Amino acid sequence: MTDASKELSFEELERIYGLLAEGIDAAGPEREALFLSKLALILARRTGDPDAVAAAIEAARQDLDLSSI
Amino acid sequence: MHQPAPPRSDSLYFTYEDFPFVWPPELDGAQPVHDVAIVGGGPVGLVTALELARHGIRAVVLEPKRSVSEGSRALAFSRRSQEILHGLGVSGPITGKALAWTHGRSFYRDTVIFRLEMPRSEEERFGPMINLQQCYLEQFLVDRVRADGLAEIRWRSKVTGAVQDAEKVTLTVDTPEGAYTLAARTVVAADGARSVMRSAFGLRMNGESHEGTYLIADIKIDSALPTERHAWFDPPSNPGATMLMHKQPDGLWRVDYQLREDQDPEVELREERVRDRVQSHLDWIGEPAPWELEMSSLYKAHCICLDDYRHGRVLFAGDAAHLVPIFGVRGLNSGIADANNLGWKLAAYLKGEAGEALLDSYSAERRPATLEIFRQASKSTAFMTPPSRGHGLMRDAALSLALRYAWAGHLANPRQSQPYDYANSPLNAEADDDAAFTTGPRAGAPLLDARLADGGHLIDHIAAGPTLLCFEVSEGGAPPGCVRIDLRRAADPDGRLFRHYGAEPGCCYLLRPDGHVAGRWRVYDPGAIKAALDRLFARGEAGTEA
Numbered sequence A: 001m002t003d004a005s006k007e008l009s010f011e012e013l014e015r016i017y018g019l020l021a022e023g024i025d026a027a028g029p030e031r032e033a034l035f036l037s038k039l040a041l042i043l044a045r046r047t048g049d050p051d052a053v054a055a056a057i058e059a060a061r062q063d064l065d066l067s068s069i
Numbered sequence B: 001m002h003q004p005a006p007p008r009s010d011s012l013y014f015t016y017e018d019f020p021f022v023w024p025p026e027l028d029g030a031q032p033v034h035d036v037a038i039v040g041g042g043p044v045g046l047v048t049a050l051e052l053a054r055h056g057i058r059a060v061v062l063e064p065k066r067s068v069s070e071g072s073r074a075l076a077f078s079r080r081s082q083e084i085l086h087g088l089g090v091s092g093p094i095t096g097k098a099l100a101w102t103h104g105r106s107f108y109r110d111t112v113i114f115r116l117e118m119p120r121s122e123e124e125r126f127g128p129m130i131n132l133q134q135c136y137l138e139q140f141l142v143d144r145v146r147a148d149g150l151a152e153i154r155w156r157s158k159v160t161g162a163v164q165d166a167e168k169v170t171l172t173v174d175t176p177e178g179a180y181t182l183a184a185r186t187v188v189a190a191d192g193a194r195s196v197m198r199s200a201f202g203l204r205m206n207g208e209s210h211e212g213t214y215l216i217a218d219i220k221i222d223s224a225l226p227t228e229r230h231a232w233f234d235p236p237s238n239p240g241a242t243m244l245m246h247k248q249p250d251g252l253w254r255v256d257y258q259l260r261e262d263q264d265p266e267v268e269l270r271e272e273r274v275r276d277r278v279q280s281h282l283d284w285i286g287e288p289a290p291w292e293l294e295m296s297s298l299y300k301a302h303c304i305c306l307d308d309y310r311h312g313r314v315l316f317a318g319d320a321a322h323l324v325p326i327f328g329v330r331g332l333n334s335g336i337a338d339a340n341n342l343g344w345k346l347a348a349y350l351k352g353e354a355g356e357a358l359l360d361s362y363s364a365e366r367r368p369a370t371l372e373i374f375r376q377a378s379k380s381t382a383f384m385t386p387p388s389r390g391h392g393l394m395r396d397a398a399l400s401l402a403l404r405y406a407w408a409g410h411l412a413n414p415r416q417s418q419p420y421d422y423a424n425s426p427l428n429a430e431a432d433d434d435a436a437f438t439t440g441p442r443a444g445a446p447l448l449d450a451r452l453a454d455g456g457h458l459i460d461h462i463a464a465g466p467t468l469l470c471f472e473v474s475e476g477g478a479p480p481g482c483v484r485i486d487l488r489r490a491a492d493p494d495g496r497l498f499r500h501y502g503a504e505p506g507c508c509y510l511l512r513p514d515g516h517v518a519g520r521w522r523v524y525d526p527g528a529i530k531a532a533l534d535r536l537f538a539r540g541e542a543g544t545e546a
Helices: A011-027 A034-045 A050-061 B043-054 B079-089 B089-099 B135-148 B194-201 B269-286 B331-350 B357-384 B389-402 B404-411 B496-499 B526-536
Strands: B033-039 B059-060 B076-078 B103-109 B111-117 B129-130 B152-154 B157-162 B171-177 B178-189 B205-220 B228-231 B243-249 B252-259 B291-305 B314-316 B469-473 B481-486 B508-511 B517-521
Touching: A034 A050, B033 B043, B033 B171, B033 B331, B043 B059, B043 B079, B043 B331, B059 B178, B076 B079, B076 B331, B079 B089, B079 B331, B089 B135, B103 B205, B103 B389, B103 B404, B111 B389, B111 B404, B129 B243, B135 B152, B135 B404, B157 B178, B157 B194, B178 B194, B178 B331, B178 B469, B194 B314, B205 B269, B205 B357, B243 B357, B252 B269, B269 B291, B291 B357, B331 B357, B389 B404, B508 B526, B517 B526
Parallel strands: B033 B059, B033 B178, B059 B152, B103 B228, B178 B314, B469 B481
Antiparallel strands: B076 B129, B103 B111, B157 B171, B171 B178, B205 B252, B205 B291, B228 B243, B243 B252, B469 B508, B508 B517
16 A cells, blocks of 8 residues: 555546446345445456455444444 | 163164173272273274373273164264374274275355366375274274273263372273273273363363254265265355255265254254255255165264363363364364374373373373364354355355456365464474474474385384484494384485485484374484484483372
8 A cells, every 4th residue: 555656546546436437327226235345356366465454444433423424 | 879871773884783791890899090092982082092002001991882883973984083093003904994085075056156176096005084983983993992802881870979199090980880990091082072071070162153053964865976075165055154065984975064044953853854854955966766764863063172172180181172063074084093193192101101291291282282173163154154145245246256266266165174283382392403404394383204226114113112214324223112113215215205205315203102293303313213203202300200
């Protein structure tokens, strides 16, 4: 997560953002959690970096209560 | 008066022998102090009795029933268990009756998502896993005990209470002819999950019990399915839950399925209900053969154990000491390992050859082995019975991915039991060259079997006492009480044995009486080996005490 050279460019990130939204919509409310869980497992395996994945899990856990923002 | 029921006579495959009650001297008022009383004549108690006999101690075994165990109990035995039973002289009938297996398949609905492969090595006398009904194992153990009078088994004898003082344990024993007290210097409590000995001393097992109830049914069916472990996740025959099938000798099959939370275990255990559910699974897998029901029972996955397996002069073993989930072949295999660990230590203590600290090492070695089983089994259990929505979601994600990717199928690995290395044992040699070896069994690990040039196996040559494996050691002799086995390069032409042990000429391994490595050296050093033996038998500053 700290290696800036491996991060997506803004344009690439924007494209993935859209694909994720489409994927969640295509899965539907009943299956979106399963879809995202599968995706997380696939990506985690590809990073080859368990610490980075653990840090990402921790990062994603922050600020989940959007109503309080 | 304890009046046990006669054994069942309607088994589809096993003829239960009805063991008689034999009048003991205690009922005539005699009060001899026995060396060891073993409470419980199940497999753990009987293996302990044979281990003690191997080391020169004749135990009295107290068993409430009048036959070997009935019902759907232990089934699969690991290589290590087979090796231990081999050392006790019972591998012949076991190997003759059991079914060997090396493969397993896990399915998500009807798609194979994981193949378990445990290749059989030519180096090893025994294969990785066999299936044998527990009643056969117990019968073979009883036969062995009786053939040479290795122990005194008192059938129909139920221990109802126990007290101990500084010299002995006094048991209250109820029998068909009345009650008596029995005195013994030491007691092995192998009286199972509902241990009376545990209650007698107010001891509790701690840990956690997992969600989920499972039903086991043994059925007799002439099926063409191979001798493999079959596991189904979410099959149409048990939606949202798991189903297992495993072949046993005599055309028996173990069917093991998970009950969902909305299913009442008592209703599910009704015979017609079991028949319906087994039939629906057989229909789904396309198994047309007719079948009969032998037995059905329920179980839950527990991960609980005593804080200390030693309580004064009482040593707890098997289910009396710990309840472990049976997934991955762990229950009785861990009890057999307990008996293997305890037998020689208790014998050495009783013969005055070892300090009392050796008895503490039993708990110091076996309790961490139990905790390791808990760690492994908890992962399997969390996959079989997800304890939360998060676990359920990740399990479903893994199963879904496993339909296309083998790496995800590995998350469904049943994690078969592995022998435990006593790597941090207080008995391991202090001054050895363990770190200088790049391969071979480390200190605390069980020996590795190996095929010898004459076609035999190393394991056949291991003595009851400590054994010194000498790899082309030119100096002669062995420390007192230690059997020396010389392994020569000339008898190992392709160098397999030496490679197996990471040995160069001059190396030696000291094996404990239970076949675990006590220490290993690059160069034969009688002084270091003598020190390791003293440490092994807890002969230290405190001196020996009997």
